[in-house]
Amino acid sequence: MSKMTRRKSMEYIKKEYARTRTMPASWYLNSYKYKYNVTHMKPFLDKLKEGKLVGLQCSNCNRVSFPPKLVCGNCLIKPDRWVDLRETATIATYTITYLKDEATGKIIEKPIACIRQDGCDTTIITELAPEINYEDAYVGMPLKIHWADNLEGSLSDIKYYDVIDDKSKDMALREKK
Amino acid sequence: MGRQVCVASAGFCEHASKRSDVNMPELVSEAIADCLAKVPSIGIEDIDAFVNGNMPAFEGANMPELWMTDWMGARNKPLMRVTTGGTTGGSVAIAGYYSVTAGLPGIDTVLAVAFEQQSQGDTSVGLASVAYGEISCLNSLGIPLEQLSRLLSAGAAIGVASYQATNYMRRSNITEEDLARVVVHNRHNAAKNWYAHLKMPNLTIEDVLDTPYISFPLRYGMVCPASDGVCAMLFTTEEKAKDMADIPVYVNGVASVANETAILGYDGAGAGQLDPSEQLGARRSSELAYGQAGISFPRKEIDYAEVYSPFPNQELMWVERLGLFEENTATEMYKNGTTAINGELPINCSGGVNSTNAIGASAMERPAEAALQIMGKAGNQVPRTVHTSLGHGWGGALNFVTLMVMSDEPQRKWR
Ligand SMILES: [Zn+2]
Numbered sequence: 117m118s119k120m121t122r123r124k125s126m127e128y129i130k131k132e133y134a135r136t137r138t139m140p141a142s143w144y145l146n147s148y149k150y151k152y153n154v155t156h157m158k159p160f161l162d163k164l165k166e167g168k169l170v171g172l173q174c175s176n177c178n179r180v181s182f183p184p185k186l187v188c189g190n191c192l193i194k195p196d197r198w199v200d201l202r203e204t205a206t207i208a209t210y211t212i213t214y215l216k217d218e219a220t221g222k223i224i225e226k227p228i229a230c231i232r233q234d235g236c237d238t239t240i241i242t243e244l245a246p247e248i249n250y251e252d253a254y255v256g257m258p259l260k261i262h263w264a265d266n267l268e269g270s271l272s273d274i275k276y277y278d279v280i281d282d283k284s285k286d287m288a289l290r291e292k293k
Numbered sequence: 294m295g296r297q298v299c300v301a302s303a304g305f306c307e308h309a310s311k312r313s314d315v316n317m318p319e320l321v322s323e324a325i326a327d328c329l330a331k332v333p334s335i336g337i338e339d340i341d342a343f344v345n346g347n348m349p350a351f352e353g354a355n356m357p358e359l360w361m362t363d364w365m366g367a368r369n370k371p372l373m374r375v376t377t378g379g380t381t382g383g384s385v386a387i388a389g390y391y392s393v394t395a396g397l398p399g400i401d402t403v404l405a406v407a408f409e410q411q412s413q414g415d416t417s418v419g420l421a422s423v424a425y426g427e428i429s430c431l432n433s434l435g436i437p438l439e440q441l442s443r444l445l446s447a448g449a450a451i452g453v454a455s456y457q458a459t460n461y462m463r464r465s466n467i468t469e470e471d472l473a474r475v476v477v478h479n480r481h482n483a484a485k486n487w488y489a490h491l492k493m494p495n496l497t498i499e500d501v502l503d504t505p506y507i508s509f510p511l512r513y514g515m516v517c518p519a520s521d522g523v524c525a526m527l528f529t530t531e532e533k534a535k536d537m538a539d540i541p542v543y544v545n546g547v548a549s550v551a552n553e554t555a556i557l558g559y560d561g562a563g564a565g566q567l568d569p570s571e572q573l574g575a576r577r578s579s580e581l582a583y584g585q586a587g588i589s590f591p592r593k594e595i596d597y598a599e600v601y602s603p604f605p606n607q608e609l610m611w612v613e614r615l616g617l618f619e620e621n622t623a624t625e626m627y628k629n630g631t632t633a634i635n636g637e638l639p640i641n642c643s644g645g646v647n648s649t650n651a652i653g654a655s656a657m658e659r660p661a662e663a664a665l666q667i668m669g670k671a672g673n674q675v676p677r678t679v680h681t682s683l684g685h686g687w688g689g690a691l692n693f694v695t696l697m698v699m700s701d702e703p704q705r706k707w708r
Contacts, residue, residue: 136316143353143418150426152560157434183434185562189553208567209556211455212509223505228440230456230556230564238563241431241556243440250509255463270435271561 156184159198165269169201169261171236182236183271201235205277207257208232208239212250225250231259231277243276258282295394297703299534300542301402301527303661304328305488308522308649311412317352318364321345321408324523325365328404331670332527332537337366340527341399342392345406346375346385347653350422352414365406378423379601379688380549382407382524382657383695386684387547389528390697401530408523409653416519416652430561453556453569455508458606461570462510465621467609469510473501474627475605476515476647482634483644486672490520490649515647517603522651524658531703542664546586546698548578554692566692570606574694575614575687583616586698588681591616595698597639597666597675597682599659603646611685612640615696634675642666642673660684660697667701 156172160183163170172184174195179188181195188195210229217224227250230239244253245262259277267273304327306312306320315323329337343365349355358374361367377384389405428441458472480496483489504514527537534541552574553565566573579591588594598617602608609623617638618626626632632640641647643662646655663682665671680702686695 135314138313141353145418148426150429152430152433157561161434179565181558181563181565183558183562185558185565186560189565209456209460209569211459212506214506214508232567236563237567238558238565239556239567240558240563241436241440255460268435271431272435272437 153186156186156194160184161269164271164273165267167263167267167273169203169233170198171201171233173197173199179238180236181238182233183240185238199235201233203261204234204280205231205259205261206234207253207255207259209255210250210253227253229253229277242274245276245278248279256284258284296396297531298390298393298528298544299531299538300544300660300664300699301529301534301537302328302331303527303664304331304525305658305661306523307488308490308520308651310490310518310520312410312521313412317354317357317408317410317413318361320410320521321361321406321523322364324408324525325404325406328525328527334537335402340366340370340402340404342371342403343367343406344373344375344385344388344392344403345408346377346381346388347408348378348381348419349376350414351416351419351652352410353418354414357408365404371400376653377549377688377693377695379652380656380686380693380695381653381688382655383601383659383684383686383688383697384549384656386526386528386657386660386697387549387695389526390544390547393528393530401533403528405526405528405657406523407525407654407657409651409655410521411519411651412521424557427557427559427561431557434561454604454607455511456556457569457610458510458604460568461606461610464568464570465609465624467624469502469512470498471609471624471627472510472515472605473498473512474624475602475608476501478627478632479602479605479608479641479645479647482642482673483648486643488522488649488672489644490518490522491644492648511604511606515605517647517650520649520651522649522654522658524651524654524661526657526661526664538668540668540701542667542699542701543703544697545700545704546582546584546588547696548581548585549693549695550574550578550581551689551694552577552692554689570610572610572614572694574692575611575685576616578694578696579615582696582698586681586700586704588698591683592618592638595638595681595683596677596679597642597663598685599641599643599645599663599683600685601646601656601659601687602641603650603655605647607687608641608645608647611687615683615685617683634673635677639675642675643671644673656686656688656695659686660699663697664699667699
């Protein structure tokens with residue numbers, strides 16, 4: 117590490133190359149075969165077919181997941197207790213995206229909501245009733261399941277969520293603001 | 294017990310939306326040259342090992358360690374790549390720290406390089422490769438693909454951050470004006486920083502609020518740019534750092550913590566984080582890093598912080614979650630000038646990720662900038678002497694946090 121040694125410089129970097137040429141290229145992505153575990157999903161989907169909601173509870177930390185989780189992230193054990201859930205839910209979080217429609221060039225508002233089913237401790241992405249104006253939506257808004265006409269035993273059995281009256285105490289406070 | 298590690302130098306290349314004068318390896322060597330220029334007593338041959346990293350698949354070319362060796366000066370030397378999504382830079386810096394602190398024979402000086410040339414590639418393909426397995430799974434469980442694709446098409450990172458914004462705004466009762474104030478703070482700072490991308494010295498809160506929504510509640514003017522850029526950091530031992538730099542910067546605490554994912558669960562399950570703005574990972578990592586550095590009162594002991602905030606709501610959120618301010622008071626601190634460059638606790642004087650975002654490099658630019666502020670060599674230097682500073686990174690599915698606490702004094706246990 118003597119300071120007398122002539123140091124190799126990195127000067128060659130930019131001086132000699134003033135510009136680059138852009139060459140177009142594309143990736144042809146293959147199709148993939150993802151694996152996912154369904155053993156814990158089967159009882160859940162069967163109950164959905166009957167129009168019932170169940171969550172899977174971890175026997176160590178008592179957290180309930182809906183849809184069921186194979187492993188509890190807190191305790192690293194397999195949750196094994198099925199619990200019934202109510203049909204009501206609350207908005208955990210939501211956003212609105214503004215996307216350009218390719219055909220018409222118009223900007224379309226598309227809402228996405230994540231809800232928390234009452235009685236469980238996880239969130240899931242879902243759809244709200246089409247008549248809900250998203251400008252009125254807020255975190256904690258109470259909802260109720262709107263079932264699909266024909267139950268098939270999949271997550272699409274929950275068609276969307278309807279809004280119900282908010283009876284929470286800070287509602288009056290919020291109106292005032 | 295490991296060795297004390299110092300940052301001897303850090304370098305950047307000039308960031309822009311399209312660096313068409315250079316290709317990716319040339320861009321990388323620019324930052325390395327800037328890094329080495331600050332330590333004239335050593336050359337590229339004095340570096341014992343290299344760590345590099347970028348986002349996988351963002352440039353349409355993977356495994357950069359295979360073809361970038363010559364341009365980094367890494368030929369015939371140990372080289373590894375680390376990539377952890379948005380925190381890639383932070384993880385690369387931590388890997389550089391680990392390589393030195395491990396005390397392997399012959400590995401004293403390690404150069405960590407994180408880079409991204411976003412103008413070359415398609416970010417959405419890279420991001421889709423992260424989430425597509427999960428999306429396919431939810432789809433097979435009955436959630437229509439159209440609905441799921443909105444999640445991706447929201448621009449992925451913007452999409453997930455807007456959830457955080459909704460929750461944070463509800464929690465701390467702030468308005469869009471408060472978000473715009475943070476943006477103005479960042480862009481004004483960026484105007485004084487030589488390598489920053491979006492330099493807007495005359496931006497006003499009204500200008501920001503005039504722009505359309507990109508993803509509610511975030512507006513176009515609030516969102517980070519996509520930059521081409523590279524950051525390099527030189528880690529070395531205490532003895533060597535004293536020879537190389539006037540003020541060696543001691544790395545006193547590092548942490549990287551992953552919490553459960555938010556928004557998307559695993560195998561179609563519900564996501565474990567109820568409130569994406571809660572950020573237990575940030576709380577836990579600050580506990581770990583402050584514990585290592587012997588910091589009990591972060592607000593008093595930390596003089597400067599660089600937090601990873603592509604979106605303004607995150608900047609408010611992080612400074613609270615990292616213990617720099619009390620819960621729900623960050624907005625007040627931006628109003629009364631506490632976080633300004635001559636304030637009590639300056640934050641993101643480089644302009645932050647909000648003004649310059651070369652994704653793979655961003656999380657390393659935070660600790661690099663925090664180290665340069667201690668050395669007194671930063672682009673937008675804080676006038677007060679900085680003794681202790683903090684560099685933070687964020688990524689993953691809203692759940693991964695890296696942290697590096699640096700000081701001009703060695704860690705207590707090595708003292
Ligand atoms: Zn558990």
